[in-house]
Each structure stands twice: as structure tokens, then as C-alpha cells.
Amino acid sequence: MAVAALERIGRDLRARVRKLFYATGFFLQVLRHTPGVARQPHVSLKGIVLQILFTGYEAFGIVALVSLSIGAIIIIQGIALLPRFGQGELVYSILIIVIVRELGPILTAFIITARSGTAIATELGSMVVSHEVEAYVAVGVNPISYLVVPRFIGVTVSVVVLTIYFSIFGLFGSYLVTQLIEPIPLRDYTQNLLSALQLVDIVSTFFKSIVFGIVISVVATFEGFAVERSSTEIPQRVIRAVSRGFVLCFVANAIITLIYYL
């Protein structure tokens, strides 16, 4: 009984390690084929543009709305609370930390995972079930360079671009709310924000958004290709793509933040 349980645990562990290596190999394959986009732009460029259109441009509205709301909430809470402790100026640092450095990249990643991660996993899973991927292989087209790399680049660029928009809208959304509560000149507000904004914040935000874009696109494409033969596997793989995408984004965020403070 105990031996059987041990065997089962060992088998699961081996399977997980094998999957991890497989996923690592998949990721390395994606990285290996990414520079190839420059050699065949007529093939991949349109796919990248359409991926940015679906992932970035179409998510712009919801990202802007979320960032405006969060900026408004932070400024309302900050103006109500911080002056009681004589730390009213800290509201600008808090805006930069929360919107630019922390919430901007992670919330954008969540939105992209929920919208585009699911779409990519579903699309690739359907292509596997309908043997389209096998057809690509049969005619000598590498599915990674033709299907994965445009999505990988498109999603990563979209996350970076949307994170920039998230930060800009979040900061100026808070300014609009400030005008309703305690009007201050735009020049003073901008100057205080720019004084609180450090280069390391910008670098950290870009780095996070790039990592999150890579995580979302690789996990979504990996789970899409993980569908084997049945269409009922597709929703399971989509759910797994979303949950693993969230978990990996959280872990990556924690690691990058830890590196930031070391």
C-alpha cells in the first residue's frame, strides 16, 4: 500500500519534471525562432500586427477604464488619509508605486490573460483538434515560427504598450479627480509626479510588462498545443492557461519586486 503510494508520487513527480522540461524546451524553441521573424516579415508581420490589434488595441478601452478608476480611488484615499499624518506629499509617491510600478503591469497582464490568453489557447487547441497543425508540419511549415512567434511578439508588445497607457491614464485620471476635490495646477501636479518618478520605476515597469507578456503568450500557446485529440480538452486547457498564467505572473512579479529592493 505504502509502496504503491510512493510509486504514484514518484510517477507524478517524474511526469511534472518531464512537463517542466518540455515547457522549458518549448519556450527555448520560441526564443530560437523569434529572430526568424526578421528574415520572413511577409509571413509573420501581418500576424504580429493582427495580434497587437486583437490583444492590445481592442483591450485599450477596458485598460483605460480600469486605470482611471484605480487612479481616482488612490487619490481619493490618499487625500483623505495622508494629510492627517502630515504626509500629503506622499500621495504622489504612492501613485507612482501603485499605478506605475505595481498595479499597472500586473492588472494589464490579468486583463490580457483573461481576454487574449484564453483566445489563443482556444484557437490553437481547435487547430490541433482539426489537424491543421499536422497539416502545417506536413507541408514543412514550423508551427512554432508560424503560429507561436507572432502571438508571442504580439502579446508581449501589447502588454508593454497597454502598461504604458495604463500608467498614463491612471496618473491623469487621478489628476481629474483631484480637480473635483482639491484643484491644483496641472504644472504643480505634473512636477510633483515627475519628482516622485524614478528611472528605476520605469525600468522595473518595462521589465515586468515584458516578462508578463512572455509568460502569458508562452503559457497560452503551450496549453493550446497541449490539446491532443478531443474538443472537450479545449476548455480544460483554456482554464489551465488562465490559472497558470495568473500564478506565473504573480510569481514573476514577486521575484522582480524582490530584485528591485535588493
Place this chain on the structure above:
Amino acid sequence: MKFRIRYADQVVGLFVILAGVGAAAVLVLAGVNQRWFARDYAFVSRFGSANGLSVGMPITLKGFEIGRTSSLSLNADNSVELGFVVFDTFYDKVKPHSVLELASNPLGLGGGLQFHPGRNDLQPVAEGAFIPSLDSAAGRELVVRGAVDRPAQDNQINDILDSVGSLVAGLDAAVKGDPSGPLGRTFVELANVVGEVQVVLTSVDLAVAQIQEVAVNLTAASDNIAATTEELRDPTGLVPRLLDPQGSIATFLDDDNLLFDQVDSALVEVNEIIDQLGEVADFVSDQTPQITGLIEEGRNTLSVGQDVLEGLSNNPLLRGGITREVAQPTTVQGFRDEDF
């Protein structure tokens, strides 16, 4: 075909370029605001202790931030070496004989790292030069020599002490009788009121003396009337003498008005006395509202004086200020409000 699909390249291009422009603008503005592209001149200094010092601390000259501390380390000889930079716009202030001062304040007000430039017209010192601090003998010697443009120290404690000093001086002047201050004016006003009260009291004393004199005369007249009445009541005394042909009545009727003239003159005198008594009574009656008003003003002035003295003893720097007092309006108006 949808517009955004048909013009996907343009839409995506605009979408990405706008984000890139926004990020670049923020980077450039932040860089300009935080002087990423400006030249800073580095210098070093030494302090006895790192207490109150920190990396990134602003260095000010007459309230203007001219630089920041960049490094802090402990030397082999246990002195604290401070590296700092001066912004290019203020580099010309770093003249020879300049010093750094870590100004501290026990109340936590003011303070910070202050830069005092040398008092000369020489060229600025070279980058990387040593700028002594006031912790060092060299820095103090420069200050003693007057080689440093170091403004007078005006901190909060000095302000408070100055206030206390001026307060004590004002109190001293008031006690000495100088009427230039508010306390002195209060004392002078109080003295004037007391003088006026003394004048009124003198008038009252005179009036009382006159009343007493009149009262003595009245007492004498009353005694005479009592004696006359007693005589009238005696049937064997006054009446027979009056009815006697040789008595007073016969004499009164047949003495060429001698006795009548005497009685008449006596009655005239009594009438004059009564007139004087009426005048005194009128005078006292006229003076009563003035006396009352003066006494009330005197009381108010004493109350103000008491508040001032209490305010001094409860000075906000020492105690809790002037005790709040519920105003009690008087029912008597001042004599200035009287309709004379």
C-alpha cells in the same frame, strides 16, 4: 471588412507610436525634472559624526537647494567622509574657503545641510576638492576669520527668546512708568481714573461737611423750638407772661417793631439755611451718576489690568494663556452715556 481590420497596420502603428511617444515624453520630462542630463560637480567633506547625515540629503544655500549628498563612509581615522554634488547652475558658488554646516535644531525645526560660500571673488574650486565642515577646526577657523559668507543664525528658538525678551522689556518699562507700551497705557489710564475718583471724593467730603454744619444749625433750631413748645405748654409760665399787660406780647406790640424785626431777621436766616441745604442736596444728587460711572470705569479698568497681569503670568510660552471669562454686563451705564 471592418475598418480596424482593413486598416490594421495604420491602427496598430498609431497605437504603438502614441504609447512610445508618451513613454518617451514621460522619460524626458522626468529626466529634465530630476536633472538626469545635467552636469553635477562632485566634492568631498568630513564630519565628526554621521548623525543627521544621509545619502540623497539636499544641500541648501540660503534656502535654495544647490546640491545633494552622494555618499557617506567611515574613514580609517574614524571621521565620516561625505561625498556630495553641486548642480552646475550653482557651481560658481563653490568658492575657496567655502564650508558645509550640518544645522540641527532641538525642536526639529529647520536644520539640514547648509553650504556657506567663501567671502571672496576667486574662481570656483576644482571638482573633487575638499570642502571643510564646521565640525572641523579648519572650517571653524574660516568662520572665525570672517572668510565665510555665513548669515546670522535665525532659528525658531532665537525667535522665541527674542519674543520673551521683548515681553520682559515691555513689562519692565510698564513697571518703571513708561506709557509707550499697552501695559504702561493701561497703568496710566488706571492712575488717571484713580485721580478723578480722588477729586470726586474731595467734593463729596466738602458736601458732607456742609451737610454736617447745616445739621448742627438744624439741631440748635430744633432745640429752641422744643424749648418754646415746652414754655407754651406751661400755663403758669409763658401764657400769663404773654397775657400780662407788662408781658412780652404787649411789649411785642408796643416796642416800635424792635422784637418783630429781630424775629423777622431770624426767619430770614433760617430761610437762607434751608436754601443752602437744598443746594447741597441738589449737588449731591447731580454728582451721584458721575460717581457711579467713575467707580464702574475704575472697576472695569482694574478688571482689564487684572486680565493683562494674568495674561503675563499665564503667557502662552509658559502657561496656558488668558483664562476665558464669561462677560457680565453691568446694569449701570458710564457717565459718558449720561444725558447731561
